[in-house]
Amino acid sequence: MSEWLQLEKQCNECKKCSLWENRKNVVIGRGNKTAAFMLIGEAPGEEEDIQGRAFVGRAGQLLSMALSAMGIEEDNYYICNIIKCRPKNNRTPYEQEIQECLPYLDRQIELVQPEVIVLLGNTAAASLIDKNIRITQQRGTWHEYKGIPVMLTYHPAALLRDESKKIDMWRDLKNAWKRLQTA
Numbered sequence: 725m726s727e728w729l730q731l732e733k734q735c736n737e738c739k740k741c742s743l744w745e746n747r748k749n750v751v752i753g754r755g756n757k758t759a760a761f762m763l764i765g766e767a768p769g770e771e772e773d774i775q776g777r778a779f780v781g782r783a784g785q786l787l788s789m790a791l792s793a794m795g796i797e798e799d800n801y802y803i804c805n806i807i808k809c810r811p812k813n814n815r816t817p818y819e820q821e822i823q824e825c826l827p828y829l830d831r832q833i834e835l836v837q838p839e840v841i842v843l844l845g846n847t848a849a850a851s852l853i854d855k856n857i858r859i860t861q862q863r864g865t866w867h868e869y870k871g872i873p874v875m876l877t878y879h880p881a882a883l884l885r886d887e888s889k890k891i892d893m894w895r896d897l898k899n900a901w902k903r904l905q906t907a
């Protein structure tokens with residue numbers, strides 16, 4: 725069995741935290757599994773849970789459109805979440821759930837081997853970089869995770885609530901993509 729199939733099997737059978745009880749599907753990730761550009765969000769929403777695909781709801785569609793407008797198509801990136809099962813009513817995942825799920829994300833990063841990672845929103849940034857990060861203050865800044873350069877930006881769901889964040893998010897995505905081109 726390939727390493728990806730092993731990981732997918734582990735995720736699909738996982739009952740490590742209580743989120744398995746209400747899931748319709750485990751949402752592992754989508755896109756190019758060998759892409760140099762990786763985006764990581766918080767957790768699956770309702771549509772993602774139904775389809776079993778990451779970032780396919782309204783927020784995900786907005787992000788895909790923004791990336792496509794920059795010439796970044798699905799084949800150019802891999803996208804997933806910190807948490808693989810949907811928290812009920814889209815609540816923020818609890819710390820214990822994040823810790824239980826994180827080994828799957830770390831394995832995804834090992835397999836994809838991205839050269840640049842973009843973290844989308846507070847939960848992703850707090851989980852991988854620093855618990856005290858506030859995305860409103862630190863978006864657009866570079867950090868590092870396991871030796872890989874990491875750009876912080878808003879979660880696209882925040883843009884659905886506040887359109888004025890779009891310009892900053894577009895700028896962050898462009899900068900991250902540009903770093904990849906000059907790496």
Ligand code: SF4
Binds near residue numbers: 740741742744809
């Ligand atoms: S959220 Fe992660 S740790 Fe929890 S049951 Fe789903 S796959 Fe397992």
